[in-house]
Amino acid sequence: xxxxxxxxxxxxxxxxxxxxxALMYERGVxxxxxxxILAASGTGKSQTYHYxxxxxxxxxxxxxxxxxxxxxxxxxxxxxxxxxxxxGFQAMADMQQNQRGYRGCPLGSIAGEVLHQSDFLRGRTADxxxxxxxxxxxxxxTMQTTGLLRGDADPDALAGAxxxxxxxxxxxxxxxxxxxPCAMPSPWH
Amino acid sequence: xxxxxxxxxxxxxxxxxxxxxALMYERGVxxxxxxxILAASGTGKSQTYHYxxxxxxxxxxxxxxxxxxxxxxxxxxxxxxxxxxxxGFQAMADMQQNQRGYRGCPLGSIAGEVLHQSDFLRGRTADxxxxxxxxxxxxxxTMQTTGLLRGDADPDALAGAxxxxxxxxxxxxxxxxxxxPCAMPSPWH
DNA sequence: GGGGTTCTGTACCCATCGGTCCAGTTCCTC
DNA sequence: GAGGAACTGGACCGATGGGTACAGAACCCC
Numbered sequence: 001x002x003x004x005x006x007x008x009x010x011x012x013x014x015x016x017x018x019x020x021x022a023l024m025y026e027r028g029v030x031x032x033x034x035x036x037i038l039a040a041s042g043t044g045k046s047q048t049y050h051y052x053x054x055x056x057x058x059x060x061x062x063x064x065x066x067x068x069x070x071x072x073x074x075x076x077x078x079x080x081x082x083x084x085x086x087x088g089f090q091a092m093a094d095m096q097q098n099q100r101g102y103r104g105c106p107l108g109s110i111a112g113e114v115l116h117q118s119d120f121l122r123g124r125t126a127d128x129x130x131x132x133x134x135x136x137x138x139x140x141x142t143m144q145t146t147g148l149l150r151g152d153a154d155p156d157a158l159a160g161a162x163x164x165x166x167x168x169x170x171x172x173x174x175x176x177x178x179x180x181p182c183a184m185p186s187p188w189h
Numbered sequence: 190x191x192x193x194x195x196x197x198x199x200x201x202x203x204x205x206x207x208x209x210x211a212l213m214y215e216r217g218v219x220x221x222x223x224x225x226i227l228a229a230s231g232t233g234k235s236q237t238y239h240y241x242x243x244x245x246x247x248x249x250x251x252x253x254x255x256x257x258x259x260x261x262x263x264x265x266x267x268x269x270x271x272x273x274x275x276x277g278f279q280a281m282a283d284m285q286q287n288q289r290g291y292r293g294c295p296l297g298s299i300a301g302e303v304l305h306q307s308d309f310l311r312g313r314t315a316d317x318x319x320x321x322x323x324x325x326x327x328x329x330x331t332m333q334t335t336g337l338l339r340g341d342a343d344p345d346a347l348a349g350a351x352x353x354x355x356x357x358x359x360x361x362x363x364x365x366x367x368x369x370p371c372a373m374p375s376p377w378h
Numbered sequence: 379g380g381g382g383t384t385c386t387g388t389a390c391c392c393a394t395c396g397g398t399c400c401a402g403t404t405c406c407t408c
Numbered sequence: 409g410a411g412g413a414a415c416t417g418g419a420c421c422g423a424t425g426g427g428t429a430c431a432g433a434a435c436c437c438c
Contacts, residue, residue: 006435009385028305030219033425044387045427055426104304111362112301115293116217125362133364160364168357173300173314175322175349195405198415222395233417234397244396 004051013051015041021062025106029059029113059114060124066107067128071135079139081148089166096170104171107132112171133159193240202240204230210251214295218248218302248303249313255296256317260324268328271337278355285359293360296321301360322348 004010019041023032034055038045052058073095077088096102103109111125133156140155149155193199208230212221223244227234241247262284266277285291292298300314322345329344338344 004384006384008435012385031305034427035425046386046388046429049427050385108361109301109305112298112360113305115362116220116298116302122362126364129362130364161358164357164361165354166357167361168353168355169350171301171361172297172353172356173304173311173318175315175319193414195414197405201415223397224395235399235416235418238397239415 009051012043012047016043016048016051017058017061017065020058021065021110024059024062024110025066025103029062029110034058056118056120059110059121063107063110063114063121063124063128066110067131070105070107070132074135079136080142080146085139089162092166092170102174105167108167108171129163133163136162198240201232201236205232205237205240206247206250206254209247210254210299213248213251213299214255214292218299223247245307245309248299248310252296252299252303252310252313252317255299256320259294259296259321263324268325269331269335269337274328278351281355281359291363294356297356297360318352322352325351 004013016037020032020037023036023040034045034048037058038048048058052061073091074088077091078084079088092105096104107128111128114121115125116122136159137155140149140153140158143149144151144153144155193202205226209221209226212225212229223234223237226247227237237247241250262280263277266280267273268277281294285293296317300317303310304314305311325348326344329338329342329347332338333340333342333344
């Protein structure tokens with residue numbers, strides 16, 4: 001609960017969250033025990049409970065961490081041009097295909113697993129997706145002011161649909177042993 | 190493992206699978222213990238292990254059950270006409286909105302939770318989605334013979350993309366407390 | 379450098395859950 | 409209706425996992 005104040009404390013907490021995120025993304029949230037995280041991060045049990053009230057809050061930190069990953073990746077592209085949008089999402093698709101073994105969206109796959117578990121976590125997943133959606137909608141709004149997007153379009157609805165399609169393409173179960181994300185007929189040309 | 194031969198046995202197994210499916214859809218797979226299922230279905234532990242080798246196989250039966258629900262629902266509509274397709278998927282969306290509390294796709298929400306858990310379950314989820322995909326693709330192929338769909342379209346790719354979009358719209362985390370499925374700009378103008 | 383705060387290591391607890399066992403009951407078949 | 413197979417009930421077990429307690433070490437500030 002209390003944020004760490006010392007350098008050592010900050011490092012420890014960051015290491016715990018980062019390793020927790022990696023393990024949960026790799027094997028799933030429920031298949032990742034606190035002990036697994038401790039072993040991987042080289043910390044003791046008291047650290048985890050010193051920095052978070054329990055596993056639920058730790059998952060919530062992991063969601064925030066994963067949202068950060070997604071937004072950082074998206075920020076590499078100018079999402080207020082059609083070319084930037086195309087390139088940004090193509091990069092996400094490529095990332096899926098290049099990683100060893102199919103994992104799905106770094107945020108969505110974890111979110112989907114904990115959606116049911118509590119009102120608290122459902123709220124946190126909703127928050128994370130809202131922030132992502134706003135991020136995309138902002139780019140679209142800019143495009144309206146620069147004339148790239150029609151003025152009567154609804155940026156929020158478009159952003160929501162975009163994320164939904166992306167989630168469906170990356171997080172819905174693979175159809176074959178190759179685990180490739182669903183091939184979506186491309187709208188670009 | 191052995192299929193029940195008597196009437197009573199069939200009833201018992203069906204009851205177990207049905208209740209297991211309902212509970213797992215309602216609260217999530219990992220939040221549903223064997224004991225919960227037994228209590229709800231009014232059976233004893235030996236029945237469960239008499240008809241399945243363990244929880245993993247039970248989940249696999251649940252996946253089959255949920256696929257049956259989805260296909261039954263879709264079968265109510267003529268999926269070899271544009272109107273039938275529109276009506277069928279509108280019905281699924283309506284079902285989402287009408288049920289108390291947001292749950293997602295009856296098949297996809299469960300599949301998404303167990304995808305990570307084992308190669309066995311990943312295979313079974315892939316099978317279930319393949320069968321659904323084939324079901325849609327068959328309708329599209331019929332439409333090619335009747336001239337409703339262009340001959341150079343790829344029914345399998347279209348079916349896959351359709352399911353992906355549906356999953357994204359119903360199973361990606363809700364953005365707000367209303368838990369409504371994502372509003373997708375309708376192609377049916 | 380001393381004292382209080384922050385942080386760390388580890389042993390321990392207890393609830394839960396998947397799974398086993400076995401004795402007893404019901405059901406089919408001849 | 410007798411005998412064997414199919415089915416059922418429930419007590420029991422071991423492992424796992426989340427969470428607690430507490431003493432000791434590192435750190436920061438005066």
